[in-house]
Amino acid sequence: MASARQPQRSFRFRNRSFVAFILAPEPPIVEWLAELENWTRSAPGFFVARPVILDLAAVTLSETAIAHLITELSERRIRIMGIEGIDPSKLGPQLPPVLTGSCPAGQDRTPDPDSAPSKSPPPRQEPASLLLESSVRSGQTVVFPYGDLTVLGSVSSGAELVVGGSIHVYGALRGRAMAGSKGNSRARIFCSRNEAELFAIDGCYRTAEEIDQNLRSRPVQAWPDADGLTIAGLD
Protein backbone atom coordinates (compact mmCIF):
# COMPACT_ATOMS: atom_id res chain seq x y z
CA MET A 1 0.00 0.00 0.00
CA ALA A 2 1.30 3.38 -0.96
CA SER A 3 0.11 5.03 2.20
CA ALA A 4 2.10 2.62 4.36
CA ARG A 5 5.35 4.17 3.19
CA GLN A 6 4.46 7.68 4.16
CA PRO A 7 6.15 8.97 7.31
CA GLN A 8 3.90 8.66 10.28
CA ARG A 9 2.14 11.86 11.17
CA SER A 10 1.94 12.86 14.75
CA PHE A 11 -1.30 14.17 16.17
CA ARG A 12 -1.62 16.63 18.94
CA PHE A 13 -4.47 15.88 21.24
CA ARG A 14 -5.83 18.72 23.25
CA ASN A 15 -7.90 18.79 26.36
CA ARG A 16 -10.49 21.43 26.87
CA SER A 17 -13.24 21.95 29.36
CA PHE A 18 -16.59 23.41 28.54
CA VAL A 19 -19.55 24.37 30.62
CA ALA A 20 -22.74 22.43 29.92
CA PHE A 21 -26.19 22.29 31.43
CA ILE A 22 -27.12 19.15 33.32
CA LEU A 23 -30.66 17.82 33.08
CA ALA A 24 -31.35 15.23 35.78
CA PRO A 25 -34.68 13.46 35.27
CA GLU A 26 -36.41 12.16 38.36
CA PRO A 27 -38.92 9.34 38.53
CA PRO A 28 -41.68 9.28 37.46
CA ILE A 29 -40.29 10.35 34.08
CA VAL A 30 -43.67 11.24 32.55
CA GLU A 31 -44.38 13.82 35.28
CA TRP A 32 -40.85 15.14 35.09
CA LEU A 33 -41.24 15.69 31.35
CA ALA A 34 -44.55 17.49 31.88
CA GLU A 35 -42.93 19.78 34.47
CA LEU A 36 -40.03 20.48 32.14
CA GLU A 37 -42.46 21.35 29.38
CA ASN A 38 -44.29 23.75 31.68
CA TRP A 39 -41.04 25.39 32.57
CA THR A 40 -39.74 25.72 29.00
CA ARG A 41 -43.04 27.25 27.99
CA SER A 42 -42.27 30.22 30.21
CA ALA A 43 -38.70 30.38 28.88
CA PRO A 44 -38.88 29.21 25.26
CA GLY A 45 -35.56 28.94 23.56
CA PHE A 46 -33.67 28.59 26.85
CA PHE A 47 -32.05 25.33 25.77
CA VAL A 48 -31.71 26.18 22.09
CA ALA A 49 -28.09 25.88 20.96
CA ARG A 50 -26.92 25.12 24.49
CA PRO A 51 -24.98 21.97 25.28
CA VAL A 52 -27.04 19.75 27.58
CA ILE A 53 -25.92 16.62 29.45
CA LEU A 54 -28.44 14.10 30.69
CA ASP A 55 -27.75 12.88 34.22
CA LEU A 56 -29.44 9.49 34.65
CA ALA A 57 -28.14 8.68 38.14
CA ALA A 58 -31.56 9.11 39.75
CA VAL A 59 -33.46 6.86 37.36
CA THR A 60 -33.14 3.33 36.05
CA LEU A 61 -33.89 3.16 32.35
CA SER A 62 -33.36 0.58 29.62
CA GLU A 63 -31.49 1.50 26.48
CA THR A 64 -34.73 1.87 24.51
CA ALA A 65 -36.21 4.01 27.28
CA ILE A 66 -33.14 6.28 27.17
CA ALA A 67 -33.40 6.57 23.39
CA HIS A 68 -37.08 7.39 23.75
CA LEU A 69 -36.36 10.04 26.39
CA ILE A 70 -33.72 11.67 24.15
CA THR A 71 -36.23 11.78 21.26
CA GLU A 72 -38.85 13.33 23.57
CA LEU A 73 -36.34 15.98 24.64
CA SER A 74 -35.24 16.75 21.08
CA GLU A 75 -38.89 17.32 20.21
CA ARG A 76 -38.80 19.99 22.92
CA ARG A 77 -35.73 21.46 21.17
CA ILE A 78 -33.29 20.15 23.76
CA ARG A 79 -30.27 18.42 22.20
CA ILE A 80 -28.43 15.96 24.40
CA MET A 81 -24.68 15.89 23.78
CA GLY A 82 -23.71 13.38 26.45
CA ILE A 83 -24.98 11.15 29.23
CA GLU A 84 -23.77 10.98 32.79
CA GLY A 85 -24.40 8.69 35.74
CA ILE A 86 -24.85 5.41 33.89
CA ASP A 87 -22.81 2.31 33.11
CA PRO A 88 -21.29 2.83 29.61
CA SER A 89 -21.84 -0.83 28.74
CA LYS A 90 -25.56 -0.21 28.86
CA LEU A 91 -25.43 2.18 25.92
CA GLY A 92 -25.26 1.31 22.25
CA PRO A 93 -23.29 3.35 19.71
CA GLN A 94 -26.38 5.21 18.53
CA LEU A 95 -26.71 7.04 21.86
CA PRO A 96 -24.62 10.03 22.97
CA PRO A 97 -21.36 9.15 24.75
CA VAL A 98 -21.11 8.67 28.49
CA LEU A 99 -19.16 11.36 30.34
CA THR A 100 -17.38 10.88 33.65
CA GLY A 101 -15.32 12.93 36.07
CA SER A 102 -17.45 16.07 36.03
CA CYS A 103 -17.09 18.85 38.55
CA PRO A 104 -19.62 21.55 39.29
CA ALA A 105 -19.05 24.86 37.55
CA GLY A 106 -19.07 28.19 39.31
CA GLN A 107 -16.76 27.29 42.17
CA ASP A 108 -14.29 29.77 43.44
CA ARG A 109 -11.12 28.52 41.85
CA THR A 110 -8.62 30.67 43.71
CA PRO A 111 -6.58 28.24 45.75
CA ASP A 112 -7.01 28.52 49.48
CA PRO A 113 -3.54 29.10 50.93
CA ASP A 114 -4.46 27.34 54.20
CA SER A 115 -5.54 24.09 52.64
CA ALA A 116 -2.99 21.50 51.60
CA PRO A 117 -2.28 21.38 47.89
CA SER A 118 -4.73 19.02 46.26
CA LYS A 119 -3.30 15.73 45.07
CA SER A 120 -5.03 15.59 41.73
CA PRO A 121 -3.88 18.11 39.12
CA PRO A 122 -6.33 20.97 38.54
CA PRO A 123 -8.89 19.78 36.01
CA ARG A 124 -8.98 22.96 33.97
CA GLN A 125 -6.81 25.96 33.16
CA GLU A 126 -8.90 29.06 33.02
CA PRO A 127 -7.38 32.50 32.49
CA ALA A 128 -6.62 34.00 35.87
CA SER A 129 -6.67 37.58 34.64
CA LEU A 130 -7.88 39.75 31.82
CA LEU A 131 -6.18 42.93 30.66
CA LEU A 132 -8.09 45.61 28.76
CA GLU A 133 -5.85 48.26 27.25
CA SER A 134 -8.68 50.54 26.14
CA SER A 135 -11.45 52.33 27.97
CA VAL A 136 -14.79 50.75 28.76
CA ARG A 137 -17.44 53.01 27.25
CA SER A 138 -20.89 53.93 28.47
CA GLY A 139 -23.35 51.14 27.79
CA GLN A 140 -20.68 48.44 27.61
CA THR A 141 -20.49 45.57 30.08
CA VAL A 142 -17.38 43.51 30.71
CA VAL A 143 -18.13 40.12 32.28
CA PHE A 144 -15.13 38.09 33.42
CA PRO A 145 -16.17 35.44 35.93
CA TYR A 146 -12.82 33.64 36.24
CA GLY A 147 -10.32 36.00 37.81
CA ASP A 148 -9.04 39.55 38.03
CA LEU A 149 -9.72 42.30 35.54
CA THR A 150 -7.29 45.12 34.82
CA VAL A 151 -8.43 48.14 32.80
CA LEU A 152 -5.67 50.48 31.64
CA GLY A 153 -8.13 53.12 30.41
CA SER A 154 -11.14 54.58 32.14
CA VAL A 155 -14.53 53.07 32.86
CA SER A 156 -17.20 55.49 31.74
CA SER A 157 -20.39 56.53 33.41
CA GLY A 158 -22.99 53.94 32.46
CA ALA A 159 -20.44 51.17 31.87
CA GLU A 160 -20.36 48.02 33.98
CA LEU A 161 -17.71 45.54 35.10
CA VAL A 162 -18.80 42.15 36.48
CA VAL A 163 -15.77 40.22 37.62
CA GLY A 164 -15.21 37.03 39.62
CA GLY A 165 -11.99 38.28 41.20
CA SER A 166 -10.63 41.75 41.87
CA ILE A 167 -10.93 44.84 39.66
CA HIS A 168 -8.05 47.20 38.91
CA VAL A 169 -8.73 50.40 36.98
CA TYR A 170 -5.74 52.56 36.13
CA GLY A 171 -7.86 55.36 34.65
CA ALA A 172 -10.91 56.96 36.20
CA LEU A 173 -13.67 54.64 37.39
CA ARG A 174 -16.90 56.45 36.56
CA GLY A 175 -19.17 53.46 36.00
CA ARG A 176 -20.24 50.45 38.05
CA ALA A 177 -17.71 47.96 39.38
CA MET A 178 -18.82 44.57 40.70
CA ALA A 179 -16.06 42.32 41.98
CA GLY A 180 -16.26 38.87 43.55
CA SER A 181 -19.39 38.28 41.52
CA LYS A 182 -19.40 34.55 42.24
CA GLY A 183 -19.15 34.96 45.96
CA ASN A 184 -15.47 35.74 46.47
CA SER A 185 -15.11 37.72 49.68
CA ARG A 186 -11.37 38.21 49.11
CA ALA A 187 -11.97 40.29 45.99
CA ARG A 188 -11.17 44.01 46.00
CA ILE A 189 -11.67 46.99 43.74
CA PHE A 190 -8.82 49.41 43.03
CA CYS A 191 -8.98 52.53 40.93
CA SER A 192 -6.66 55.47 40.41
CA ARG A 193 -9.54 57.92 40.39
CA ASN A 194 -12.85 57.27 42.06
CA GLU A 195 -15.88 58.75 40.30
CA ALA A 196 -17.77 55.45 40.55
CA GLU A 197 -21.51 55.07 40.35
CA LEU A 198 -21.46 51.81 42.28
CA PHE A 199 -19.03 49.55 44.11
CA ALA A 200 -20.13 45.99 44.77
CA ILE A 201 -18.09 43.09 46.15
CA ASP A 202 -19.47 39.69 47.01
CA GLY A 203 -23.03 41.02 47.17
CA CYS A 204 -22.29 44.08 49.36
CA TYR A 205 -22.68 47.31 47.50
CA ARG A 206 -22.37 51.07 47.91
CA THR A 207 -23.84 53.65 45.53
CA ALA A 208 -22.20 56.97 44.67
CA GLU A 209 -24.46 58.78 47.10
CA GLU A 210 -23.35 56.59 49.99
CA ILE A 211 -19.67 57.10 49.32
CA ASP A 212 -17.86 59.72 51.39
CA GLN A 213 -17.42 62.87 49.28
CA ASN A 214 -13.80 63.10 50.47
CA LEU A 215 -13.05 59.90 48.59
CA ARG A 216 -14.15 61.37 45.27
CA SER A 217 -11.62 62.01 42.50
CA ARG A 218 -8.97 60.16 44.47
CA PRO A 219 -7.28 56.79 44.14
CA VAL A 220 -9.19 54.37 46.37
CA GLN A 221 -9.64 50.71 47.14
CA ALA A 222 -12.73 48.88 48.34
CA TRP A 223 -13.00 45.59 50.19
CA PRO A 224 -15.71 43.68 52.02
CA ASP A 225 -15.58 43.35 55.78
CA ALA A 226 -17.89 42.71 58.72
CA ASP A 227 -19.70 46.06 58.26
CA GLY A 228 -20.30 45.51 54.56
CA LEU A 229 -18.07 47.43 52.23
CA THR A 230 -15.15 49.62 53.23
CA ILE A 231 -13.68 52.20 50.88
CA ALA A 232 -10.42 53.94 51.68
CA GLY A 233 -8.02 56.26 49.92
CA LEU A 234 -4.81 54.87 48.49
CA ASP A 235 -2.90 58.16 48.52
Place this chain on the structure above:
Amino acid sequence: MGKVVVVTSGKGGVGKTTSTAALGTALAQSGQKAVVVDFDVGLRNLDLVMGAERRVVFDLINVIQGVAKLPQALIRDKHIDKLWLLPASQTRDKDSLTEQGVAKVIRDLRARFDWVICDSPAGIERGATLAMQFADAAIIVTNPEVSSVRDSDRIIGLLDSKTEKAEKGEQIEKHVLVTRYDARRAARGEMLTIEDVLGILSTPLLGIIPESEEILRASNLGSPITASNPSSTPARAYVAAARRLKGENVPMAISDGKRRLIDRLFGRRAA
Protein backbone atom coordinates in the same frame (compact mmCIF):
# COMPACT_ATOMS: atom_id res chain seq x y z
CA MET B 1 -10.84 56.92 -3.29
CA GLY B 2 -12.61 59.35 -1.04
CA LYS B 3 -12.89 59.32 2.70
CA VAL B 4 -16.19 58.55 4.39
CA VAL B 5 -16.81 60.50 7.59
CA VAL B 6 -19.88 60.05 9.81
CA VAL B 7 -21.02 62.97 11.95
CA THR B 8 -22.70 61.42 14.98
CA SER B 9 -23.49 62.13 18.63
CA GLY B 10 -26.11 59.87 20.20
CA LYS B 11 -27.98 62.84 21.63
CA GLY B 12 -30.19 64.97 19.41
CA GLY B 13 -29.98 68.70 18.98
CA VAL B 14 -26.25 69.06 19.59
CA GLY B 15 -25.39 70.34 16.10
CA LYS B 16 -24.76 67.33 13.87
CA THR B 17 -26.57 68.74 10.84
CA THR B 18 -25.09 72.23 11.23
CA SER B 19 -21.62 70.74 11.61
CA THR B 20 -22.07 68.41 8.62
CA ALA B 21 -23.09 71.34 6.42
CA ALA B 22 -20.34 73.65 7.69
CA LEU B 23 -17.55 71.05 7.41
CA GLY B 24 -18.69 69.83 3.98
CA THR B 25 -18.78 73.42 2.76
CA ALA B 26 -15.36 74.20 4.23
CA LEU B 27 -13.83 71.12 2.57
CA ALA B 28 -15.39 72.06 -0.80
CA GLN B 29 -14.20 75.65 -0.41
CA SER B 30 -10.67 74.35 0.08
CA GLY B 31 -10.90 72.81 -3.39
CA GLN B 32 -11.82 69.21 -2.57
CA LYS B 33 -14.89 67.52 -4.00
CA ALA B 34 -17.31 66.91 -1.14
CA VAL B 35 -20.80 65.46 -0.71
CA VAL B 36 -22.94 65.79 2.39
CA VAL B 37 -25.32 62.85 2.88
CA ASP B 38 -28.45 63.07 5.02
CA PHE B 39 -29.01 59.76 6.82
CA ASP B 40 -31.83 61.10 8.97
CA VAL B 41 -34.54 59.33 6.98
CA GLY B 42 -37.97 60.59 8.02
CA LEU B 43 -36.62 63.71 9.73
CA ARG B 44 -34.43 65.25 7.08
CA ASN B 45 -32.99 68.68 7.77
CA LEU B 46 -29.74 68.88 5.88
CA ASP B 47 -31.52 70.10 2.72
CA LEU B 48 -32.89 73.08 4.68
CA VAL B 49 -29.56 73.96 6.25
CA MET B 50 -27.94 73.70 2.80
CA GLY B 51 -30.72 75.79 1.25
CA ALA B 52 -31.57 73.06 -1.26
CA GLU B 53 -35.03 72.08 -0.03
CA ARG B 54 -36.77 73.36 -3.15
CA ARG B 55 -34.59 71.35 -5.49
CA VAL B 56 -35.05 67.86 -4.00
CA VAL B 57 -36.43 65.36 -6.53
CA PHE B 58 -34.91 62.01 -5.61
CA ASP B 59 -33.40 60.96 -2.32
CA LEU B 60 -31.18 58.37 -0.62
CA ILE B 61 -34.02 55.84 -0.30
CA ASN B 62 -34.87 56.17 -4.00
CA VAL B 63 -31.25 55.39 -4.82
CA ILE B 64 -31.13 52.43 -2.42
CA GLN B 65 -34.36 51.00 -3.85
CA GLY B 66 -33.19 51.50 -7.43
CA VAL B 67 -35.91 54.03 -8.30
CA ALA B 68 -33.32 56.64 -9.18
CA LYS B 69 -29.64 56.58 -10.18
CA LEU B 70 -27.15 58.23 -7.85
CA PRO B 71 -26.36 61.19 -10.19
CA GLN B 72 -30.10 61.96 -10.40
CA ALA B 73 -30.38 62.28 -6.64
CA LEU B 74 -27.23 64.35 -6.09
CA ILE B 75 -27.93 68.08 -5.80
CA ARG B 76 -25.15 70.46 -6.71
CA ASP B 77 -24.70 73.50 -4.48
CA LYS B 78 -25.62 76.79 -6.15
CA HIS B 79 -22.61 78.73 -4.93
CA ILE B 80 -19.82 76.26 -4.29
CA ASP B 81 -19.24 74.08 -7.32
CA LYS B 82 -17.35 71.27 -5.58
CA LEU B 83 -20.16 70.71 -3.05
CA TRP B 84 -23.04 68.27 -3.43
CA LEU B 85 -25.95 67.07 -1.31
CA LEU B 86 -27.62 63.68 -1.17
CA PRO B 87 -30.89 64.31 0.67
CA ALA B 88 -32.81 61.89 2.86
CA SER B 89 -36.42 60.94 2.36
CA GLN B 90 -38.93 62.74 4.54
CA THR B 91 -41.81 60.37 3.87
CA ARG B 92 -40.15 57.04 4.64
CA ASP B 93 -38.69 55.73 7.87
CA LYS B 94 -35.35 54.24 8.76
CA ASP B 95 -36.51 50.69 8.04
CA SER B 96 -36.25 51.56 4.34
CA LEU B 97 -32.45 51.59 4.74
CA THR B 98 -30.86 48.22 4.01
CA GLU B 99 -27.29 47.33 4.82
CA GLN B 100 -26.48 46.21 1.25
CA GLY B 101 -28.17 49.31 -0.16
CA VAL B 102 -26.22 51.66 2.09
CA ALA B 103 -23.00 49.78 1.34
CA LYS B 104 -23.50 50.24 -2.40
CA VAL B 105 -24.37 53.95 -2.19
CA ILE B 106 -21.36 54.61 0.03
CA ARG B 107 -19.11 52.66 -2.35
CA ASP B 108 -20.36 54.71 -5.32
CA LEU B 109 -19.96 58.00 -3.45
CA ARG B 110 -16.48 57.06 -2.32
CA ALA B 111 -15.50 56.57 -5.96
CA ARG B 112 -16.86 59.98 -7.03
CA PHE B 113 -15.87 62.30 -4.17
CA ASP B 114 -12.86 63.19 -2.04
CA TRP B 115 -15.05 63.53 1.03
CA VAL B 116 -18.34 61.84 1.92
CA ILE B 117 -19.75 63.48 5.05
CA CYS B 118 -22.71 61.56 6.49
CA ASP B 119 -25.15 63.29 8.83
CA SER B 120 -26.27 60.57 11.25
CA PRO B 121 -29.67 60.59 12.95
CA ALA B 122 -29.72 60.87 16.74
CA GLY B 123 -30.01 57.72 18.81
CA ILE B 124 -28.24 54.38 18.72
CA GLU B 125 -30.78 52.49 16.63
CA ARG B 126 -30.68 51.19 13.09
CA GLY B 127 -30.47 54.57 11.36
CA ALA B 128 -27.47 55.65 13.40
CA THR B 129 -25.66 52.31 13.22
CA LEU B 130 -26.15 52.12 9.44
CA ALA B 131 -24.84 55.66 9.02
CA MET B 132 -21.63 54.75 10.86
CA GLN B 133 -21.31 51.22 9.46
CA PHE B 134 -19.05 51.95 6.46
CA ALA B 135 -17.28 55.07 7.71
CA ASP B 136 -13.50 55.50 7.74
CA ALA B 137 -13.68 58.24 10.34
CA ALA B 138 -16.21 59.60 12.81
CA ILE B 139 -16.79 63.06 14.16
CA ILE B 140 -18.53 62.90 17.51
CA VAL B 141 -20.40 66.16 18.10
CA THR B 142 -20.70 66.97 21.79
CA ASN B 143 -22.09 69.85 23.80
CA PRO B 144 -20.17 70.62 26.99
CA GLU B 145 -22.72 69.09 29.36
CA VAL B 146 -22.85 65.71 31.10
CA SER B 147 -25.76 64.08 29.25
CA SER B 148 -24.35 64.91 25.83
CA VAL B 149 -20.91 63.67 26.86
CA ARG B 150 -22.24 60.40 28.20
CA ASP B 151 -24.26 59.77 25.03
CA SER B 152 -21.15 60.52 22.98
CA ASP B 153 -19.24 58.01 25.06
CA ARG B 154 -21.89 55.40 24.26
CA ILE B 155 -21.56 56.21 20.55
CA ILE B 156 -17.77 55.84 20.73
CA GLY B 157 -18.31 52.38 22.18
CA LEU B 158 -20.54 51.50 19.23
CA LEU B 159 -18.04 52.96 16.76
CA ASP B 160 -15.40 50.68 18.24
CA SER B 161 -17.58 47.58 18.01
CA LYS B 162 -20.33 47.86 15.42
CA THR B 163 -18.69 49.45 12.38
CA GLU B 164 -17.30 47.51 9.44
CA LYS B 165 -13.78 48.62 10.37
CA ALA B 166 -14.20 47.45 13.96
CA GLU B 167 -15.57 44.09 12.79
CA LYS B 168 -12.44 43.66 10.66
CA GLY B 169 -10.34 44.35 13.76
CA GLU B 170 -9.28 47.81 12.60
CA GLN B 171 -9.70 51.07 14.45
CA ILE B 172 -12.08 53.69 13.13
CA GLU B 173 -10.53 57.18 13.25
CA LYS B 174 -12.42 59.26 15.84
CA HIS B 175 -12.57 63.00 16.51
CA VAL B 176 -14.53 65.00 19.06
CA LEU B 177 -16.09 68.27 17.93
CA VAL B 178 -17.30 70.37 20.85
CA THR B 179 -20.12 72.69 19.81
CA ARG B 180 -22.02 75.45 21.62
CA TYR B 181 -19.01 76.12 23.81
CA ASP B 182 -18.99 79.22 25.97
CA ALA B 183 -15.62 79.76 27.64
CA ARG B 184 -17.00 82.23 30.18
CA ARG B 185 -19.76 79.89 31.30
CA ALA B 186 -17.29 77.03 31.49
CA ALA B 187 -15.05 79.22 33.66
CA ARG B 188 -18.01 79.89 35.96
CA GLY B 189 -18.61 76.14 36.18
CA GLU B 190 -21.93 76.32 34.36
CA MET B 191 -20.77 73.93 31.69
CA LEU B 192 -18.03 71.36 31.30
CA THR B 193 -14.63 72.58 30.20
CA ILE B 194 -12.90 71.17 27.12
CA GLU B 195 -10.49 69.42 29.45
CA ASP B 196 -13.38 67.68 31.23
CA VAL B 197 -15.00 66.58 27.99
CA LEU B 198 -11.76 65.16 26.61
CA GLY B 199 -10.94 63.60 29.98
CA ILE B 200 -14.15 61.60 29.84
CA LEU B 201 -14.13 60.75 26.15
CA SER B 202 -10.33 60.26 25.80
CA THR B 203 -10.61 60.95 22.08
CA PRO B 204 -8.66 63.60 20.11
CA LEU B 205 -10.25 67.01 19.66
CA LEU B 206 -11.14 68.17 16.14
CA GLY B 207 -12.36 71.61 17.05
CA ILE B 208 -14.25 73.88 19.41
CA ILE B 209 -17.23 75.73 17.96
CA PRO B 210 -18.29 78.64 20.16
CA GLU B 211 -21.93 79.26 21.02
CA SER B 212 -23.06 81.94 18.58
CA GLU B 213 -26.15 83.53 17.16
CA GLU B 214 -24.42 83.56 13.77
CA ILE B 215 -24.99 79.80 13.53
CA LEU B 216 -28.75 80.12 14.03
CA ARG B 217 -28.88 82.94 11.51
CA ALA B 218 -26.99 80.85 8.94
CA SER B 219 -29.32 77.85 9.45
CA ASN B 220 -32.37 80.03 8.91
CA LEU B 221 -30.77 81.56 5.82
CA GLY B 222 -30.25 78.10 4.43
CA SER B 223 -26.57 78.70 3.92
CA PRO B 224 -23.85 77.00 6.00
CA ILE B 225 -21.98 79.46 8.20
CA THR B 226 -18.68 78.77 6.44
CA ALA B 227 -20.29 80.08 3.21
CA SER B 228 -22.60 82.82 4.46
CA ASN B 229 -20.36 84.47 7.03
CA PRO B 230 -16.80 83.14 6.60
CA SER B 231 -15.22 85.79 8.81
CA SER B 232 -17.34 84.95 11.89
CA THR B 233 -15.74 83.13 14.82
CA PRO B 234 -17.76 79.89 14.41
CA ALA B 235 -17.03 79.82 10.65
CA ARG B 236 -13.30 80.16 11.32
CA ALA B 237 -13.56 77.38 13.92
CA TYR B 238 -15.26 75.11 11.37
CA VAL B 239 -12.64 75.91 8.71
CA ALA B 240 -9.89 75.06 11.20
CA ALA B 241 -11.69 71.81 12.09
CA ALA B 242 -11.97 70.89 8.39
CA ARG B 243 -8.23 71.49 7.96
CA ARG B 244 -7.51 69.25 10.96
CA LEU B 245 -9.76 66.61 9.39
CA LYS B 246 -7.51 66.76 6.33
CA GLY B 247 -4.55 66.07 8.60
CA GLU B 248 -3.18 69.60 8.88
CA ASN B 249 -1.77 70.77 12.17
CA VAL B 250 -3.84 73.80 13.21
CA PRO B 251 -3.57 75.06 16.79
CA MET B 252 -6.77 75.38 18.86
CA ALA B 253 -7.88 78.98 19.23
CA ILE B 254 -10.22 79.03 22.21
CA SER B 255 -8.71 79.04 25.68
CA ASP B 256 -10.09 76.93 28.46
CA GLY B 257 -11.88 78.32 31.45
CA LYS B 258 -10.85 77.32 34.91
CA ARG B 259 -12.15 74.10 36.35
CA ARG B 260 -13.74 74.48 39.75
CA LEU B 261 -17.39 73.68 40.12
CA ILE B 262 -17.01 70.71 37.82
CA ASP B 263 -15.78 68.56 40.68
CA ARG B 264 -18.98 69.35 42.52
CA LEU B 265 -20.97 68.63 39.38
CA PHE B 266 -19.38 65.24 39.08
CA GLY B 267 -19.81 64.50 42.74
CA ARG B 268 -23.56 64.95 42.38
CA ARG B 269 -23.88 63.16 39.09
CA ALA B 270 -26.31 60.30 39.60
CA ALA B 271 -28.10 59.71 36.32
